[in-house]
Amino acid sequence: MPKISHKGVQMPESPIRKLVPFAETAKKKGNKVYHLNIGQPDIKTPEVALNAVKNADITVLEYSHSAGFDSYREKLAAYYQKQGLPINKEDIIITTGGSEALIFAMGSTMDEGDEIIIPEPFYANYNGFSTQNGVKVVPVISGIETAFALPPIADFEKLITPKTKAILICNPGNPTGYMYSKEEIQQLAALAKKHDLFLIADEVYREFAYDGYKHFSVMNEESIAENAIMIDSVSKRFSMCGARIGCIVSKNKELMATAMKFAQARLSPPTYAQIASEAALDTPQSYFDDVISEYKDRRDTLVNALNAIDGVQVAMPKGAFYCIAKLPVANAEDFAKWLLESYDLNGETVMVAPAAGFYSTPGVGLNEVRLAYVLNKEDLIKSAEIIKEALKVYNK
Template identity: 65%
Template sequence: MPKISNKGLEMPQSPIRKLVPFAEAAKKAGKHVFHLNIGQPDIASPAVALDAIKKIDRSVIEYSHSAGFESYRSGLSAYYKRNNLDISKEDIIVTTGGSEALTFGFMTCFNPGDEVIIPEPFYANYNGFAKTAGIKIVPVTAKIEEGFALPPVADFQKLITEKTKGIVICNPGNPTGYLYSQSELEQLRDIVKNNDLYLFADEVYREFCYDGATPFSVMSLNGIEENTVLIDSVSKRYSMCGARIGALISKNKEVMSTALKFAQARLSPPTLAQIASEAALNTPQSYFDDVIEEYVERRDITVDGLNSIEGVFCPKPKGAFYCIAKLPIDSSDKFCQWLLESFDLDGNTVMMAPASGFYATPGLGKDEVRIAYVLEKEALKKAVKCIEEALKVYPGRTTK
């Protein structure tokens, strides 16, 4: 029988989805599962986007330009300029989700064997994109006790070798919800500039900043315009995860012309989804105001509820819709599986993502879980109560 490739065998499994079989079995057993494991918002997509799909009047669903429809790229440029980012349509390649943008960017900027530094915990699928491009992730650890703030510059410096070619961040962050300050990003700028590295910034959660906080984009950093690559997506911004439309953005013309060759090889991003995404650019500000108000309430229910449980610590995030909680347990992998297999409270149980899968350093995150507070408020209250009661009877509870 033919063998599977080494790359295929080494491709990591998603920690966000690996417990799906246990969740399916729990449902078949009659349990209701609160899904806190995945960032799939229940917020309605903007009406303007849905209406655009309903009103499509085309006789052919044709290819677009490999960089995406010019009208959409022009609309994106206007969106960024409204956010004080001087990005032209020539600086944008529309991609099949932010995932493809990262993959194209990695393959454009790095050679197999190159190393990129990423603050951990980080979005687990970065592992898959790095494996696809043949590059190695070198983690620099952010600490839960410090709210997952940017690690000290010295921690970055000691990891830089001749193989180091880039730094990757997510801001606001998945899985932590941490929002980097302008000062922290300027520290990164200096590291990037002094070592001639690429700086990749995944800013897909830009609209979700709380408590009066505002995002500061890497595209606003002076002096590293040629080093900076921005990743964006409609998935979370407009609750359009299934549209699979993202963007790769850079002022570096060589990066963009090279990335376009990868884009040409896959022909074009999805036509129908681009139509919806272009229409979504006309989403009124009131939509985001309502969504942010809703997420703040959901965050407070979740995080304050978790912190009221004995032995639990959860920093309050200022962005995105995720948090990481430290629990008094022996293993988050075991606990999350046990919740689905062996526990329910009045027929309810909870599915979470073990945080160990968001760390690259072995052993870290083993007593932490990532929670996506994307359910309506009453469901979140019940989910937190499930976790509280589960911890009282979990066989692997620790005393810390």
Template identity: 60%
Template sequence: MPSSPIRKLVPFADAAKKRGVKVYHLNIGQPDIPTPQVALDAIKNLSETVIEYTHSAGNESYRKGLAEYYQNLGIDISSSDMIITTGGSEAITIAFGACLNPGEEVIIPEPFYANYNSFAIQTGVEVKPITSSISNDFGLPPIAEFEKLITPKTKGIVICNPNNPTGYLYSEKELETLATIVKKYDLYLFADEVYREFCYDGHSHHSCLSLKGIEQNVVLFDSVSKRYSMCGARVGALISRNRDVITACLKFAQARLCPPALGQIASEAALKTSKEYFDGVYNEYIERRNFMVKALNEMEGVYCPTPKGAFYTVVKLPIDDSDKFAQWLLESFEHKGQTVMVAPATGFYATKGLGKNEVRIAYVLKKEDLKSAMECLAEALKVYPGKTL
């Protein structure tokens, strides 16, 4: 198992804090946005006297509520088309286990969410990366590049939209391009859409569940972690109109008994979150994003694309090695008693050697903290021994 590029530097961050250094965490997608009060109240006012097992597919009332959420987005699914999971992570491992045999392959545009590598290793699946580039802000590679990678062992494509770690939002045209490949070779399209609510600048989110002609091929992953700032609830969902897929996935779900009972209670209540909450969150992230992108691009030798979705970006820095740089920030650097923690982009690529001058930054901190973090990063780049300017 590979170490998480997001979490592997935690011991160095802990040591820095023990030395009295304030660490700004730009390495992990843990929003500081308050969880909706309606979800917190559901836990505080719990009437149950026994925390029982739930149905292996999740509470029916929650599944019906989640199906209604999708129906309001114009996506026709029912409660029987989904399995509630222990976070989006379990949805992915269950889907890989149910749909793919050991040694079979999935194609994933890189850089991609680092744990896809771990989920593939757990289930014996081979990842075949197709590289997108910061030179075009990580747009979808050409269809011809996908076809070059397809072999008899290729069984699926994994897409994250909006994308973690790049913040790229795939257009409807790009997704339709993917659909032609999926249909031509009868592949699964595993669609990670946990950042659906975070699309900016008037751009709309187009769900893979809305693609025509591949209704039986799509397996979608969802989560409450980011949408409601409920990362610790550990509640996700696996959704597919393919009955055979759902039947197979339920066997994996039964093996782990059930998803978190308390998390489901909070998640079901969160479905009642007001539009005003989301409007406030949207405006907050837009302000943070705009400030951070401007600050980064004003630093000498730095290039930061403008994310169209999620709350991450992959940034190109004038450094020799992002792993060394991230550790150096925590071990050897401080500015006004402060430093920053970033995630080396090397861990978001499957192709060795890529990402050595890139880091992922999450703009999940309030603007005042982001301002201090950007000041720290700017000063660090001036004195880092491995700078390449």
């Protein structure tokens, strides 16, 4: 029998999606499952985006330019400029989701066996993208005790080797909700400049900032114009996860020319999704004001309810819509499966994402889960109550 590739064998399962069969079994039993496991917002997609697709006068569904619609890139650049980012149309390549943008970034900057330093816990698919590109992830551990703040720069510097090509951050963070300050970004920028590294920033949650915190982009740090790569997406901003439209952004012309070759190899991003994404840029500010207010209320609701449970510890997120909760269990994945297989509270249970999959260091995060507060407040309160009662039964 033909053998599967070593790379394929090494490709990690998604910690977010691998428990889906257990959730399906729970639903077949008649149980309602509250999905805190995945960042799928229930916020309505802007009507202007949906209407643009409905009203599109298309007789032939053609390829677009490999870099994406010229009109979309120009409009997107104007959107960034309004936010104070010095980004022009030529600095942008439209991609099939932020995922493809990250794949292009790694493929354009790293070779087989090269290394990328990432503060963990981090978005689980970074492991997959790295495996796909033959790149080794070198983690720097941050902890719930510091609310997952940036580890000391000395911890980064001691890991740099001749094979280190980049540092990757998610700001604000998935799965932690941590927002890096301007000073923290500048520390990373100085390190990248000193060692001639790329600084890749996944900024897809940039709008979701709470409690007066302001997002500071790597694109604002002029000292590393040639080092900085920004990743973005419409998925969370406009509640358009299914559109699969993102972008890679950089002032480095050689980098962008290289990324363009990857873009040409996959031909073009999807046409209808670009139409929707371009139209979505006309969404009024009031939409974002309402969404951010709603997510802040949801955050406060869930975090306060979880912190009231004996033995549970949660770091307060500053942005995005996730939090990491440390549970009084030895193995959170076992608990997550048990919740779906063997437990319900009045016919209801909860699906969570075991956090060990958001680390690359073995044995770390085993008693942690990532929770997405993308449900309404009533459902979040019910979910926390289920977790509270489930822990009592599970620990007996």
